[in-house]
Amino acid sequence: MPQTVGAQSIQFAEAPYLLSSASIVGTKEGEGPLGKLFDVVGADDKFGEDTWEEAESTLQKEAASLALGKADLKKEDVRYIFGGDLLGQNIATTFGLMELNIPLFGLYGACSTAGESLSLAAMAVAAGYGENVLAVTSSHFASAEKQFRFPLEYANQRPLSATWTVTGSGAFVLGTRRGSVRVTGITTGKVVDYGIKDSMNMGAAMAPAACDTIYQNLQDFGRRPQDYDKIITGDLGKVGQGILIDLLKQKGYDISAVHMDCGIEIYDSETQNTNAGGSGCGCSAVTLSAYILPKLRQGTYKRVLFVPTGALLSTVSFNEGQSVPGIAHGVVIEHAG
Amino acid sequence: MPQTVGAQSIQFAEAPYLLSSASIVGTKEGEGPLGKLFDVVGADDKFGEDTWEEAESTLQKEAASLALGKADLKKEDVRYIFGGDLLGQNIATTFGLMELNIPLFGLYGACSTAGESLSLAAMAVAAGYGENVLAVTSSHFASAEKQFRFPLEYANQRPLSATWTVTGSGAFVLGTRRGSVRVTGITTGKVVDYGIKDSMNMGAAMAPAACDTIYQNLQDFGRRPQDYDKIITGDLGKVGQGILIDLLKQKGYDISAVHMDCGIEIYDSETQNTNAGGSGCGCSAVTLSAYILPKLRQGTYKRVLFVPTGALLSTVSFNEGQSVPGIAHGVVIEHAG
Numbered sequence: 001m002p003q004t005v006g007a008q009s010i011q012f013a014e015a016p017y018l019l020s021s022a023s024i025v026g027t028k029e030g031e032g033p034l035g036k037l038f039d040v041v042g043a044d045d046k047f048g049e050d051t052w053e054e055a056e057s058t059l060q061k062e063a064a065s066l067a068l069g070k071a072d073l074k075k076e077d078v079r080y081i082f083g084g085d086l087l088g089q090n091i092a093t094t095f096g097l098m099e100l101n102i103p104l105f106g107l108y109g110a111c112s113t114a115g116e117s118l119s120l121a122a123m124a125v126a127a128g129y130g131e132n133v134l135a136v137t138s139s140h141f142a143s144a145e146k147q148f149r150f151p152l153e154y155a156n157q158r159p160l161s162a163t164w165t166v167t168g169s170g171a172f173v174l175g176t177r178r179g180s181v182r183v184t185g186i187t188t189g190k191v192v193d194y195g196i197k198d199s200m201n202m203g204a205a206m207a208p209a210a211c212d213t214i215y216q217n218l219q220d221f222g223r224r225p226q227d228y229d230k231i232i233t234g235d236l237g238k239v240g241q242g243i244l245i246d247l248l249k250q251k252g253y254d255i256s257a258v259h260m261d262c263g264i265e266i267y268d269s270e271t272q273n274t275n276a277g278g279s280g281c282g283c284s285a286v287t288l289s290a291y292i293l294p295k296l297r298q299g300t301y302k303r304v305l306f307v308p309t310g311a312l313l314s315t316v317s318f319n320e321g322q323s324v325p326g327i328a329h330g331v332v333i334e335h336a337g
Numbered sequence: 338m339p340q341t342v343g344a345q346s347i348q349f350a351e352a353p354y355l356l357s358s359a360s361i362v363g364t365k366e367g368e369g370p371l372g373k374l375f376d377v378v379g380a381d382d383k384f385g386e387d388t389w390e391e392a393e394s395t396l397q398k399e400a401a402s403l404a405l406g407k408a409d410l411k412k413e414d415v416r417y418i419f420g421g422d423l424l425g426q427n428i429a430t431t432f433g434l435m436e437l438n439i440p441l442f443g444l445y446g447a448c449s450t451a452g453e454s455l456s457l458a459a460m461a462v463a464a465g466y467g468e469n470v471l472a473v474t475s476s477h478f479a480s481a482e483k484q485f486r487f488p489l490e491y492a493n494q495r496p497l498s499a500t501w502t503v504t505g506s507g508a509f510v511l512g513t514r515r516g517s518v519r520v521t522g523i524t525t526g527k528v529v530d531y532g533i534k535d536s537m538n539m540g541a542a543m544a545p546a547a548c549d550t551i552y553q554n555l556q557d558f559g560r561r562p563q564d565y566d567k568i569i570t571g572d573l574g575k576v577g578q579g580i581l582i583d584l585l586k587q588k589g590y591d592i593s594a595v596h597m598d599c600g601i602e603i604y605d606s607e608t609q610n611t612n613a614g615g616s617g618c619g620c621s622a623v624t625l626s627a628y629i630l631p632k633l634r635q636g637t638y639k640r641v642l643f644v645p646t647g648a649l650l651s652t653v654s655f656n657e658g659q660s661v662p663g664i665a666h667g668v669v670i671e672h673a674g
Contacts (some may be wrong), residue, residue: 003466008440018567054657079341087653088425090651091653094662096655103452104664105448106444106453107445108426108443127340178428314426316424
């Protein structure tokens with residue numbers, strides 16, 4: 001088993017290339033600090049559809065098509081899609097990716113799904129199971145609020161620890177063809193439960209899982225935090241970021257100098273009323289595509305650890321008094337020189 | 338790419354072994370034709386828990402532990418779990434498998450998830466990503482009715498085309514250690530939509546997807562139906578079975594002599610009031626574990642094509658007038674001599 005390293009990681013013998021990516025977002029994301037970097041900013045968050053769920057499906061379809069076009073590939077060139085979203089029974093993915101007519105592995109890892117899909121796509125390409133594979137994830141503010149919280153019309157107040165679900169989809173083409181960025185390794189997360197029961201404080205619920213995966217990655221690869229230009233979590237937000245840094249300090253690692261959180265980067269919380277930050281499968285995916293990958297392509301970053309974080313709950317589990325466990329999947333992405 | 342065959346399949350160069358499996362079911366499944374074959378039949382469908390969802394989680398936890406025990410493995414020996422269920426945000430899986438403390442890839446493929454989890458587990462082992470990997474899926478009649486249909490107390494009438502969700506979980510250990518059964522190939526399904534809108538006729542919704550995957554499997558591997566001792570769909574039931582056989586005849590293949598459907602096998606619909614048959618992620622998983630694998634171990638079956646079938650809908654997609662597309666994932670399982 002030459003490729004497995006340590007307890008939970010893989011270092012790919014033949015690291016797959018991240019050939020292209022695309023990001024499509026809603027109006028609020030377009031008005032945020034990264035607004036000019038996204039490939040497409042929708043003129044209205046329904047994206048020409050009748051329902052929020054169809055709008056989210058359209059995001060996935062368009063992001064996937066755009067990523068394929070950038071890699072100069074047709075859909076027939078893609079062997080598998082690894083895709084997922086936050087909605088019950090993954091309906092945004094089903095209806096979004098159906099027309100592509102590509103074999104589909106449906107995934108659910110809450111907001112960690114961007115990491116899960118990149119991990120499995122990299123595993124598939126590195127094993128020779130396909131020359132080109134797509135990883136696609138999405139979230140939509142309005143479909144997620146309807147799924148997890150309250151009808152928008154109810155105008156429920158949101159605590160300061162709450163995050164704002166990103167409207168967006170990120171799609172990534174991984175393949176064997178030479179490019180300037182590679183996925184060199186992964187660290188797959190376990191479900192970690194600290195007993196948090198507040199679904200409006202998902203940063204606190206997910207920080208222990210992020211800590212667990214980052215700690216394990218550093219151990220498995222024998223690296224220090226400064227061996228990464230950035231250690232990038234998905235959507236811990238400001239509350240979760242503080243907890244993560246503290247938890248890792250207790251385990252002997254100080255990541256404060258290299259930590260970045262996509263949920264903090266994507267909005268200006270002072271002016272955009274997004275409280276602790278952004279969240280959702282789309283948050284880390286579009287930030288990776290629009291903001292982080294260009295720096296890896298140019299070599300500004302040589303190596304990053306990308307760690308999307310997920311809060312594992314449903315309205316049923318929440319209403320039945322269950323805790324909100326977390327999960328985080330780590331993906332090592334490097335400039336390929 | 339020596340392992341990929343045809344348009345959608347993999348033939349494993351080093352086929353992983355299916356080392357052990359376990360099946361745990363509810364009382365109704367225990368009273369059915371396969372009742373004596375299951376490892377555990379619960380005395381009551383709450384399995385000692387307070388809620389149906391916790392009961393389903395317990396099914397997964399116990400099935401996974403039992404499968405590990407049969408393979409003489411500890412949880413520390415398992416590199417990954419590929420797991421999923423039917424509930425929104427996969428909560429049965431999250432809370433069921435959390436205590437195992439094993440890196441988790443959460444999956445959603447509706448009732449096809451047993452095929453999806455076996456496919457990805459086999460891909461991981463064959464690629465050298467882990468010596469032992471678990472594939473676990475479940476469904477529970479009461480948690481599924483609550484999720485997709487009506488409260489049980491409402492005692493809604495069910496049309497003859499409806500299926501009965503199986504209460505059960507099947508767990509499978511795949512690994513590199515020599516055993517008597519191997520997963521030799523897979524054919525991964527696409528989302529197939531014939532525009533069926535009746536969620537009480539899921540057999541009709543899933544049959545085109547089963548047809549697509551079986552046809553592709555026969556094409557990719559250059560096989561005829563009789564090259565399999567059985568071609569086994571997950572939960573088409575009696576309505577879906579007829580449609581599948583007709584659709585494949587139109588494409589030049591007659592599978593009527595070798596077709597089996599887990600949903601038809603698991604209940605006696607005459608006496609058990611289950612209408613078209615059983616369904617759910619658990620249906621194909623427990624039937625594979627209790628009924629099909631023993632025949633493969635003994636060599637009664639030399640080679641089967643196992644094709645769990647999923648209907649991709651949620652209450653939201655249904656209420657918004659969407660169709661019910663299907664997906665089916667094929668797994669080739671062989672006696673290893």
